Amino acid sequence: MADRILSINPGATSTKLAYFEHDELILSKELTYSYDDIAKYDSIMDQYDFRFREITMWLTEQNMTKGSFDAVVGRGGLLPPVNAGAYIVDDAMIDCLKHRPVLQHASNLGATLAKGVAQAFGTLDCKAYIYDPVTVDQMDDVARISGVADIERKSIGHVLNMRAVCMKIAEEKLQKPYEESNLIVAHVGGGSSASVHKNGRMIDLVSDDEGLFSTERSGGLPLKEVIPLCFERTKKEMTDLTRKKGGLVSYFGTNDARIVEEKAKNGDEKAKLVLEAMAYQIAKTIGELATVLYGKVDGIIMTGGLAYSEFITSLVKDRTSFIAPVFFVPGEAEMVALAKGARRVLVGQEKAQVFKEHDKKAIVV
Ligand SMILES: Nc1ncnc2c1ncn2[C@@H]1O[C@H](COP(=O)(O)OP(=O)(O)O)[C@@H](O)[C@H]1O
């Protein structure tokens, strides 16, 4: 069975590549870009040629040629609400990501890059896929109600990693299928989101502007303070403030939690307080999501870069272990999750879906 798969994960300042044969990681690379490399492009999609060129150069250096891949899979971006699992990349999807993304985000390039690489380096049958995109929506209807009739809560978060780590912990630690497990997972890195998984469905999700803050995102903010600011600043300034200059960046001018932790260790009281607040907000969000499951929780998981931090993880555990066992999966399992998803399609365990743009109202930021 031919299953040579390339996973592509475009991030804000990097593109991660990983090449798998039969689920085994053979090669990986993180192509990193400077602020200046990226800053000259008006939109994420304008970065396509630059990123594609860099990917092509690296693949060529690795002796990859036309016919090297049986499938190429990218991190799925900000499409309107979609199902979990695999989607085949087609023109309708690319058109939507180019012209009508729900949000500007590097992951919007995943589908287009996967298609370009599949054409240049794939076999004749090689298809491009995305898997578990950022906007997978399995939310219960009750969770969609925001409190304002014109505003609907949306399922937008780190779905690829959250679903992958839930499956991993269910199988490896709880010894039961994901489809029979009740789990809460918080992803905290550059961005943050948290979700609740009931018997294999992600029935509620706290997005990166609703609850916990992260290294760069503000999380939820008091509206009484935010509304006046919106009249003093532009839409772009407000978006940057909450999405790029929020969280640790706002307090310390760095998105590197290790630097802040070092400050705290050296006696900086403000650094200690803000890190404590970060753990407090992660725990509070987990507590909130426990109510969705009426407290019947099999496991709590924290993942993302902040799950490497002893300081944060011990505080989160102290506040949440009364609910259920707490597990930490530092970093992310996205590259493997992408490849496994594409492989399931190649071996016929899963059928790739076709994206259909429907008339649900998208929030465009
Ligand atoms: N050992 C560690 N201790 C504390 N923080 C860490 C550690 N390793 C990584 N981090 C933090 O994780 C954050 C990056 O998280 P990550 O999930 O990789 O973000 P993203 O993928 O969104 O860029 C950075 O702030 C980094 O400082």
Ligand SMILES: CCCC(=O)OP(=O)(O)O
């Ligand atoms: C927009 C939700 C996905 C997300 O925040 O990803 P990053 O943390 O990688 O920016």
